[in-house]
Amino acid sequence: MFDDLRRFDTGPFQGLDWFRQLMDEVFPEGGVADIRAVPRGSYPMINVGRTDDAVRVYVFAAGLSPHDLEISLQDNVLTLRGKREALPPDSEGESRRPYFRRERFDGEFARSIALPEGLDADLSEARFHDGIFEIHLPKREELKPRRIEIKAA
Incomplete structure (x- = not known):
């Protein structure tokens, strides 16, 4: 009767995705982009x-x-x-803000x-x-x- 109920195949990297999400919660802004990278903002x-x-x-x-x-x-x-x-402000003296995304500090x-x-x-x-x-x-x-x-x- 329950032979048709199977667990969804999530692949071998489900645990890694969960761990990445957990690390993003713990270190939201100061984390590292990947294992070879320097901390964000360097x-x-x-x-x-x-x-x-x-x-x-x-x-x-x-x-x-x-x-x-x-x-x-x-x-x-x-x-x-x-x-x-x-x-600097643009040619009309307007500030270049507000930003939708700002990566340059x-x-x-x-x-x-x-x-x-x-x-x-x-x-x-x-x-x-x-x-x-x-x-x-x-x-x-x-x-x-x-x-x-x-x-x-």
């Missing part, structure tokens, strides 16, 4: 790469000028500070990241082009890998 977004000679940090900050960003390095911690202004920001040991802060330099800041942090000479030549005996 600004500016960055990429960090390392070669044998240096560490390079790419800071993606569209709309900022070199005067809007302060970069400092102390104890292998790179700190980015600045302020992003609100959008304005105001002060600061972001710090730990970098590997052995960087030479005195030789560091930063460049700016099209909203991307490239920070070049060379390694100290004594820490750079050296090739050892093999001599025939």
